[in-house]
Amino acid sequence: KTARRQLSVDYYAKSCPQLEQLVGSVTSQQFKETPVSGPATIRLFFHDCFVDGCDGSILISTVPGSKVLAEKDAMDNKDLRKEGFESITKAKALVESKCPGIVSCADILAIAARDFVHLAGGPYYQVKKGRWDGQLSMASRVPSNLPHSNYTIDQLIKLFNAKGLTVEDLVVLSGAHTIGFAHCNQFVSRLYDYHGTKKPDPAIDPRLLKALRMSCPHSGGNTDIVVPFDVTTPFVFDHAYYANLEGKLGLLSSDQALFLDPRTKSLVQEFGKDKLKFFQAFAVAMDKMGSIDF
Ligand code: HEM
Ligand SMILES: [Ca+2]
Ligand SMILES: [Ca+2]
Numbered sequence: 001k002t003a004r005r006q007l008s009v010d011y012y013a014k015s016c017p018q019l020e021q022l023v024g025s026v027t028s029q030q031f032k033e034t035p036v037s038g039p040a041t042i043r044l045f046f047h048d049c050f051v052d053g054c055d056g057s058i059l060i061s062t063v064p065g066s067k068v069l070a071e072k073d074a075m076d077n078k079d080l081r082k083e084g085f086e087s088i089t090k091a092k093a094l095v096e097s098k099c100p101g102i103v104s105c106a107d108i109l110a111i112a113a114r115d116f117v118h119l120a121g122g123p124y125y126q127v128k129k130g131r132w133d134g135q136l137s138m139a140s141r142v143p144s145n146l147p148h149s150n151y152t153i154d155q156l157i158k159l160f161n162a163k164g165l166t167v168e169d170l171v172v173l174s175g176a177h178t179i180g181f182a183h184c185n186q187f188v189s190r191l192y193d194y195h196g197t198k199k200p201d202p203a204i205d206p207r208l209l210k211a212l213r214m215s216c217p218h219s220g221g222n223t224d225i226v227v228p229f230d231v232t233t234p235f236v237f238d239h240a241y242y243a244n245l246e247g248k249l250g251l252l253s254s255d256q257a258l259f260l261d262p263r264t265k266s267l268v269q270e271f272g273k274d275k276l277k278f279f280q281a282f283a284v285a286m287d288k289m290g291s292i293d294f
Contacts, residue, residue, distance in 0.1 A: 007128035007291060011107075016099035020127075023108055026091040027115035030083070035235055038116035039180030040084030045113035046176070046289065047077060048106065050163060051145045053293040055134035056106035059088060074139035076146050079183055087112055106131035110290045117286070120179055122237030125283035128290065149186040149252040153261040156254060163292050165285070171258055171267040172285040175278060177251070178241040179234060181226035184216035187252050192218045203256050205248040227251065239279075242272030 012019045030037040048058040051071055058077065062070040071077060072085075091108050107129040118124040147159055160170045190201040191213050200209055208231065215227050228234030229251045230241050241255075245268050250256030258264045271278040 005130055005132065005293065007130040009126045009128055011129040012099075012103060015102045016095070018098060019095060019103055019129075020111060022094050022098060023091045023111045024115055026094055027087060027112050028119060030087045030090070031116065031119045034083050035120075036081060036181075037083040037087045038120045038235075038237075039176075040081035041087050041109070041116050042113045042176055043180065044080055044084035044088070045109050046173070047071075047080065047146060048109060049289050049292045050159075051141050052134065052136070054106050054110060054131050054290055055293075056104060056109060056131070057134045057137040059085065059105050059109070060134075060137035069139035070137040071139055071142050072137075074142035076142050076148075077139075087116075103129075104131050104133045106133055114286070117237055117282075120235065120237035123279035123283045125286065128287065131293075147254060149182075149254050150189075151254050151257075153257050153264060156257075157263070163289075165288060165292075167263055168267055168281065169285045169288060171264050171271065172278065172281045173289060174255060174258060175239065175241050175271065175282060177229040177255055178239070179230065179237055181228055181234070182251055183223065183226050184221055185223070187212070188216050188218070190253055191216060201253070201256075203248055203250075203260060208249050229255070239271055239275040242268050242278070246272055 027037075027041075044058060045054070048054055048056060051057060058071050058080075060070050060072070062068070062073050072080065088105060088109055091112055092105055095103050095108060107127075110129070110131065111127050114125060114127050145159075147156055151159070156170055157167055160166070165173070190204060191209060192198075192200065194201040204212075212227060215221075215225055230244060231249055232240045232244065244250060245256060245259040248256070250259065259268045271281070
């Protein structure tokens with residue numbers, strides 16, 4: 001790819017002035033009909049930006065018959081919900097009908113992610129545009145570029161730093177887990193056999209542990225079951241995620257770790273206390289994540 005491109009809020013001001021309204025009509029409709037489109041699309045944006053920058057590479061399908069799998073067919077992306085892809089496909093179709101050949105899918109994804117944050121009760125912020133859609137999408141690029149639910153704080157900080165993101169960005173962006181759901185396999189080891197101890201993770205509230213064990217048996221459970229990240233307000237974009245971490249109500253090991261490590265604990269406490277501070281920081285961090293370009 002070429003040198004860093006300059007993104008700007010008014011990139012399409014002349015070529016497609018109604019862009020944000022067009023995308024907004026689709027996102028608000030989707031949010032009404034299928035609220036999980038929100039978390040699905042926000043996660044899609046994250047998974048696009050972390051793998052070779054925000055270039056829409058997550059949206060490309062594997063060429064039928066090809067041995068080279070596209071990103072979306074990588075193991076780490078198998079559980080991205082179809083509703084996220086559908087939102088972008090619908091928005092792209094509407095935008096193409098009014099502004100043919102002008103707007104990148106990567107920009108539409110950035111705008112849609114912002115819309116869904118706002119629709120769920122989160123902050124509204126300006127989205128810079130001007131991303132170009134990439135042509136390359138390889139599943140082999142995915143594992144080393146996305147964090148896993150059992151990552152340590154060291155591993156998380158290292159990965160985020162490699163993307164130009166700070167420790168604070170890590171804590172702020174993890175706050176996206178204030179909405180959405182995860183499958184049992186992402187945290188089941190915490191419930192029964194934490195690090196080979198044959199005991200649960202001591203950093204889980206006993207009542208949450210009991211509830212999670214009911215949804216997620218040790219083995220043989222339904223692999224389609226999902227549970228909310230935020231036990232208090234799973235559909236509302238608020239700062240409850242952070243207070244939950246203080247109360248040992250984090251779902252993934254990587255969530256709870258933010259409250260256990262001295263480098264991130266005080267940030268969790270600050271955002272748990274101050275919703276406005278979280279919202280402002282989230283808007284800034286999404287802009288930074290949306291500018292990753294390699
Ligand atoms: C910090 C490291 C992170 C890890 C280890 C992580 C891991 C995960 C995992 C394992 C899931 C559940 C997938 C499933 O079982 O279906 C998930 C869901 C989700 N993640 Fe993250 N994530 C991280 C950061 C982020 C960031 C930075 C964002 C966005 C800014 C984000 C947004 C989401 C959303 C919205 C969902 C819910 C998706 C849905 O319900 O469809 N995550 N994440
Ligand atoms: Ca990408
Ligand atoms: Ca919430």
